[in-house]
Amino acid sequence: MGAVKCIGILTSGGDAPGMNAAIRAVTRAAIYNGLGVKGIYRGYKGLVTGEIKEFKSQNVSNIIQLGGTILKTARCKEFTTPEGRQLAYDNMKKEGIDALVIIGGDGSLTGARVFAEEFDVPCIGLPGTIDNDLYGTDTTIGYDTALNTILDAVDKIRDTATSHERLFFVEVMGRDAGFLALNGAIASGAEAAIIPEVSTEVDQLEEFIKNGFRKSKNSSIVLVAESELTGGAMHYAERVKNEYPQYDVRVTILGHLQRGGSPTAHDRILASRLGAAAIDAIMEGQRNVMIGIDHDEVVYVPFVKAIKKNKPIQRELMNVLRELSI
Numbered sequence: 423m424g425a426v427k428c429i430g431i432l433t434s435g436g437d438a439p440g441m442n443a444a445i446r447a448v449t450r451a452a453i454y455n456g457l458g459v460k461g462i463y464r465g466y467k468g469l470v471t472g473e474i475k476e477f478k479s480q481n482v483s484n485i486i487q488l489g490g491t492i493l494k495t496a497r498c499k500e501f502t503t504p505e506g507r508q509l510a511y512d513n514m515k516k517e518g519i520d521a522l523v524i525i526g527g528d529g530s531l532t533g534a535r536v537f538a539e540e541f542d543v544p545c546i547g548l549p550g551t552i553d554n555d556l557y558g559t560d561t562t563i564g565y566d567t568a569l570n571t572i573l574d575a576v577d578k579i580r581d582t583a584t585s586h587e588r589l590f591f592v593e594v595m596g597r598d599a600g601f602l603a604l605n606g607a608i609a610s611g612a613e614a615a616i617i618p619e620v621s622t623e624v625d626q627l628e629e630f631i632k633n634g635f636r637k638s639k640n641s642s643i644v645l646v647a648e649s650e651l652t653g654g655a656m657h658y659a660e661r662v663k664n665e666y667p668q669y670d671v672r673v674t675i676l677g678h679l680q681r682g683g684s685p686t687a688h689d690r691i692l693a694s695r696l697g698a699a700a701i702d703a704i705m706e707g708q709r710n711v712m713i714g715i716d717h718d719e720v721v722y723v724p725f726v727k728a729i730k731k732n733k734p735i736q737r738e739l740m741n742v743l744r745e746l747s748i
């Protein structure tokens with residue numbers, strides 16, 4: 423394949439605040455470097471069906487502050503089949519697109535990896551997910567905003583928890599990663615976090631109760647990561663009702679409100695840096711890597727590593743939470 427002249431950009435999988443800032447950065451950096459840009463709508467679906475439009479600088483004006491994604495996002499079954507990916511490739515060629523920038527989570531980057539292996543197409547991934555579960559980058563686009571949304575919600579829930587002297591289980595997103603639950607708990611002053619990373623090692627509810635959560639307090643908030651591994655907030659509330667009927671227990675599931683909203687400064691800057699770096703990577707002839715920020719430096723992480731390697735949660739944060747919630 424010769425030099426890249428035109429790139430295609432798409433957002434795929436779960437939406438995350440800051441995706442628009444990333445679309446803007448990729449588009450503007452590409453145009454700045456003399457490349458053509460095509461926006462592909464509804465993730466891989468738009469590539470398969472040919473829902474593609476030329477992007478100029480103005481197409482991404484006034485979007486840096488918006489949540490969601492102006493390119494829309496979708497989950498696309500056809501793209502998981504060789505026939506679907508062939509259609510996607512044919513449409514790329516028809517549109518004159520030589521390289522792709524994919525903004526999404528591990529599913530979307532897995533799709534990019536498969537596609538890049540099948541066809542000789544440079545694919546660059548940007549980590550776009552509130553879950554922060556991609557290896558090789560300190561944080562993912564959307565994570566910081568979701569964390570701040572969680573704080574806002576927990577601060578409000580605490581008013582009721584304190585007034586009614588209740589135990590609240592607040593379920594947060596994160597798929598099989600506990601970053602939102604653990605850091606959300608530390609930042610909101612919650613008493614505990616139940617996270618998938620340690621759910622097979624200890625009974626986190628037992629620990630929490632044994633640590634004497636009621637010694638000095640008459641209300642408590644526990645953040646629970648939604649995951650099959652933890653069983654979710656309802657599971658723990660049921661257990662408390664059965665095993666410790668003396669406690670007045672309630673559940674709040676934050677759900678999709680965690681995915682929306684205007685991105686924080688952190689997410690806008692992250693998305694802008696990653697977007698510009700994606701174009702640098704293409705100009706350098708890089709392919710099939712996710713762009714990350716590691717210790718404040720831009721890094722290229724091979725797709726296989728970003729997807730397959732488990733991003734470790736910092737265990738000492740569990741101790742910090744325990745120490746500070748006495």
Ligand code: ADP
Pocket residue numbers: 434435436466496497498499501502503526527528529530531532533534536551
């Ligand atoms: P996320 O990117 O948020 O993890 P998903 O897991 O839903 O979201 O993946 C988004 C899309 O990526 C899927 O709908 C599908 O089109 C594509 N995809 C995921 N896994 C594969 C795969 N193994 N092969 C091809 N495409 C895939």
